[in-house]
Amino acid sequence: MELKILTQQLKQHLNKLKERYDHFEPPKNRRDKDFFELVKRETTPVYNLLEMWEEMALEKVKEREINVHPQQVTTTRENMELVLMHSYYIDARRKRYMEINHSVLYIFDQIISELSVLNK
Numbered sequence: 153m154e155l156k157i158l159t160q161q162l163k164q165h166l167n168k169l170k171e172r173y174d175h176f177e178p179p180k181n182r183r184d185k186d187f188f189e190l191v192k193r194e195t196t197p198v199y200n201l202l203e204m205w206e207e208m209a210l211e212k213v214k215e216r217e218i219n220v221h222p223q224q225v226t227t228t229r230e231n232m233e234l235v236l237m238h239s240y241y242i243d244a245r246r247k248r249y250m251e252i253n254h255s256v257l258y259i260f261d262q263i264i265s266e267l268s269v270l271n272k
Contacts, residue, residue, distance in 0.1 A: 155208040156267040163260045169239035178242035191240045218266045228259040
């Protein structure tokens with residue numbers, strides 16, 4: 153799979169997660185096994201995409217095809233993982249959530265933009 157396509161898919165997931173954060177209530181019991189299973193089932197595919205994305209993005213950084221620092225790639229993955237959890241457990245203040253969300257979105261947009269220019 154292409155890095156640009158992967159990044160676009162993750163960007164779609166990021167938008168869905170923001171909608172979830174905005175429209176859903178926090179779980180009544182954080183230790184609820186059914187809720188945990190739901191979160192696990194819904195987030196595992198995103199975690200897998202993130203893992204592939206990080207490997208591919210770091211490779212593109214090494215090849216100097218995208219102008220992003222390797223630490224930014226790693227931090228973006230970590231931040232996306234935080235967004236995943238905060239979107240389900242709704243346990244972060246809105247301001248903090250939006251800061252993390254925007255930082256992930258910024259890197260995704262930057263990579264998509266650079267790969268679009270490269271592929272022309």
